[in-house]
Amino acid sequence: MxxxxxxxxxxxxxxxxxxxxxxxxxxxxxxxxxxxxxxxxxxxPPISFADVVHRRAMIRSYKNDPVPDDKLQRLFEYATRAPSGGNLQPWEFIAVKSPDGRAKLAEATGKQTSVVTAPVLIVTCADIQRAGKSGARGSFFSLVDTAFASLLILLGAVEQGLGACFVGSYDPEAVAKQLGLPDYIRPVGLITLGFPAERPQKPKTAKLPLSKVVHQEKWSR
Ligand SMILES: Cc1cc2nc3c(=O)[nH]c(=O)nc-3n(C[C@H](O)[C@H](O)[C@H](O)COP(=O)(O)O)c2cc1C
Known part of the structure; x- marks a missing residue:
């Protein structure tokens, strides 16, 4: 031919x-x-991994409807499948649903819309003491591990038909005080969760092209 x-x-x-x-x-x-x-x-409806990845986008406005416990449970199961340095699994997750608890956390984020409107907040935290068993890199590992776990929650939310947003701009001291965190438990992200009251941004958030961020053998410009 x-x-x-x-x-x-x-x-x-x-x-x-x-x-x-x-x-x-x-x-x-x-x-x-x-x-x-x-x-x-x-x-x-069932959704492929590629669709989960491509549809994931931060959702910042939610309906009042509560998030069913089985969906939350599913997200925690996904989160704890994250890779972890030395498998120390230094993550901790605090679910906050009470109006008072949510309002105080919203305050600590400068009243960001996603935090104000979400019926559930999951605060992902890193236990630097548990991660410390990895040695000098422990605190770095604890952050990486907890970020991986957080991403699984964000991806799981898409599969579960939920909207989610990772909020990293907050006053860590105010969050630690509100949640009663000991000093070895460090907040990493506030993940806002709920049924979306908005569609993902269209066009989607711009991402840098692969040609700019993927290198072969050595970094080059
Ligand atoms: C470390 C980190 C901190 C972030 N902090 C916030 C935040 O405080 N508030 C917010 O609305 N979004 C926050 N985001 C979401 C980013 O703004 C968002 O991921 C980015 O604009 C890309 O959009 P996309 O996730 O929808 O693709 C944060 C994301 C990361 C990874």
Whole structure:
């Protein structure tokens, strides 16, 4: 078979795959939006890992509807599957649902909309004492591990049809005081969670192109 025919066949196949995948994504998007904005949400439609990753975006405004406990439980299970230096698992998660607790945490973030409107806040914390068993790099590891766990919560939220936002701008002392944290438990992020009252930003948040951030063998510019 002439090479041009092979090339044009493979272009045709790639194009078909792209179109098929775009059609599937559009179908899923439609089902997910119908589901997320329905008066009484039921089970979320199944979603591929690629769609979870591509649909993840910070959601900063939520409905009042409570987040079902089984969904929260699922997110904690995902979080604790995160990799961890020396498998010390230095993460701790504090779920805050009470209006008073949420209001005080909102205060500590300068009243950011996502924190003010979310029915649930998960404060991800790092236990630097537990991580200290890794040696001098312990406190660095504890931050990395807890950030990985936080990301699994953000990705799990997409799968569960929830909106989430990672909030890192807060007064750590105010948060530690409100949550009664001992000095070896350091807050890492406030993850706001709830059923979205807004659609993810369109167009999506711009990301740097791969050509700018991926290097081969050595860093280069
Ligand atoms: C370490 C860190 C701190 C962040 N702090 C905040 C914050 O305080 N408030 C907020 O609304 N978003 C916060 N974000 C979310 C970023 O603004 C967001 O990830 C970025 O704009 C890219 O958008 P995307 O996540 O929707 O792709 C934070 C994200 C990270 C990783």
């Amino acid at each position: 002439p090479t041009t025919m092979v090339a044009s066949n493979s272009v045709g196949m790639t194009r078909r795959r792209v179109l098929q995948s775009a059609a599937l994504s559009a179908l899923w998007l439609e089902a997910a939006e119908r589901w997320a904005f329905a008066a009484e949400p039921t089970a979320p």
